[in-house]
Amino acid sequence: MEIGPLIAYIVRRLLGAIPLLLLISLISYGLMGLAPGGPTAILSQQARSLTPAARHAYEVALGLDQPWYVQYFYWLKEVVLHGNLGNSFVDQRPVVARIAEKLPITVELLTLALVLTLIVAIPIGIRAAVKRDSWFDNISTALALIGYGVPIFWLGILLIDLFAMHLRLLPASGINSVGREHDPLDLLRHLILPAATLAIVSIAGWLRYQRASMIDVLGEPYVQTARAKGLPERVVLYRHALRNALLPMITLLGLQLPGLVGGAYFIEYIFSIPGMGYLGINAIFQRDYPTVMGITMLSALMVILGNLLADVLYGAVDPRIRYD
């Protein structure tokens, strides 16, 4: 593959993402600006002694007395000129730093969940396609569909009850046991339940997509050719058909990413995992606008970059795709 056109393509896509991110930031800021109450409403609930004058001074200090589009303009200026997402209303620390320390754990959770999903969904999807309309196909598809409809928090709490409370096999929440803060194995033990929860509800999508894709490929003329020339079925399936049936799965990554990220945030909240979702959902409840904006923008960026990665990967494995 030529590297020049690829780089040009990536640069073009990244430039195209800029108006998209601007639009996203405008929509989010507008939504927050239209919300009644505002951060100081929470503050005056917590501290009854807050006088109207003190509340006003606080609002002026944070720029909250300005209309939302003026605030947005200042926010955008800081982001563009200094890469500064502002300071949290809650602990006054820079939002960039708050997010940076939470990002790795979210990425780890997402990765583990995706790996679990794929190692279940791909082989079962392939086998269901090969044994189309068999009992294996029907049962696996039905189970996947049932998994799709499970409320994620319900499943999470049931798994916590079963594996953490009754069987005492795995930890119920958090990411570290006391005294084992830097032990990767301990981290993995803490992430298994949340990642499995996320995987169970995601498997349906991947399994069905893999099955459909394999069925499509098995109908291709070149598969018939391979069979006609007398190759063993195993070779036909796993050497000829499988590779092409795996290709469309890369596209699905891009489509599934927003849902997966949203699911991971919810899971973090349920399992008290100190990642971006835990930070974000708590920031929403505390009306910590700068943090909410930061998380929203980073989530959107993750989705956009994930889509770009999917497209680049697709080109890397499929020589028919060209970037010019």
Added chain:
Amino acid sequence: MRFLRRYLRRPASLVGVGIVLAIVLIAILGPLLVPYSPIAISHALLGSPQPPSLAHPLGTDILGRDELSRAMVGARISLTVGFAAMVVAIVVGTLYGAIAGAAGGVVDGTMMRVVDALLSFPTFFLVIAVEALTNKFALGIIILVIGLLSWMGVARLVRAEVLSLRERDFVAAAQALGAAPPRVLLRHLIPNALAPVIVAASFAVGDNILTEAGLSFLGLGVQVPTPSWGNMLQDALLPAVRSAWWLVATPGLLIILTLFGFTLIGDGLSYALGSSSARR
């Protein structure tokens, strides 16, 4: 009729219709038949949930309310949210996508960038944010918020259909006969673009029920004492009552069953309409 025969040929599609019909019947008739008030608190049973018995086939909850009555009334609330938010999303998405596709050019480009932007959000995070920030939990508001944040996929589908339809002869014929653009859009383009929308609508009802449940779990959905499957689960998952398995099982299984039904219907429609074999 060929469509109906194709649909009915698959047993799974029939199962889907059966499940959804049963749930819809419960939602419509249930509240008329309920043996107890779904919101009346029983002081005798307060604080000690009763397991299923003859008097209370699905037991009682922490406030001594009859779980069966709550589940039946909750079906009405959850299905209402699911269907109504679907209608909002379908109407907005269809009009938006059809206008973008019919307009073409810069208008289309700009309109679809907005769709791209909204699709880059994790939608659920956005729904939580809007609900938490506005602090408004009337049924109508929840329906609007869920519907207005989930129409983007429909817009994409309809736009793609309209793009291919507008080059067809019958559209040129309508234009030649002097039909104004809105008429072409509403009478000729949109009706012919609806096949994939019907499939999407079926999946959307289930997705909306899940979204409402998630919102309710965070305390941002339908508010107590009105029961929805979502806030019944929230109640049941409080550490104090979690050992009452019947309270955890009932709403959870109802949600799973309903979602299963709508997905089977969506699959069956998709098969009968001859569109792609897998949406998700």
